[in-house]
Amino acid sequence: MSTEAAAASTFVNPNPNALPTGKPTGKGIGITDSAVDRLKKLLAERNTPNAGLRIAVKGGGCSGLAYHMEWAEEPRQRDKIFDRDGVRVFVDPKSYLYLMGTELVFEETIMASGFKLRNPNEKAACGCGDSFSV
Numbered sequence: 001m002s003t004e005a006a007a008a009s010t011f012v013n014p015n016p017n018a019l020p021t022g023k024p025t026g027k028g029i030g031i032t033d034s035a036v037d038r039l040k041k042l043l044a045e046r047n048t049p050n051a052g053l054r055i056a057v058k059g060g061g062c063s064g065l066a067y068h069m070e071w072a073e074e075p076r077q078r079d080k081i082f083d084r085d086g087v088r089v090f091v092d093p094k095s096y097l098y099l100m101g102t103e104l105v106f107e108e109t110i111m112a113s114g115f116k117l118r119n120p121n122e123k124a125a126c127g128c129g130d131s132f133s134v
Contacts, residue, residue: 055095100121
């Protein structure tokens with residue numbers, strides 16, 4: 001998803017895989033400085049500092065799979081939890097299989113702003129950037 005609005009519609013244990021740069025080691029999920037800063041701001045505006053961003057992979061889109069992001073007040077029982085500087089990202093076990101090694105980034109350009117996932121597992125993506133295949 002490429003828009004902040006989509007993230008608004010789209011960690012209990014610390015993540016040893018998230019380095020200060022946001023780059024994941026091994027098979028974790030990294031959270032970049034830009035994503036940490038934006039998530040902190042959005043969580044403060046929502047007045048839900050303990051909530052987190054849920055990232056999921058669902059079937060659909062022109063390439064077969066699509067990213068989905070939404071706010072979650074707390075993790076689900078089997079979620080993997082990634083934490084960096086107090087910002088938490090929740091990923092269900094099935095989605096995690098597609099997201100291992102992914103980096104969450106917030107980008108702001110003249111044309112658009114929003115969260116993006118840099119997923120090394122993507123083999124192909126559609127032209128609009130909303131769906132992918134592995």
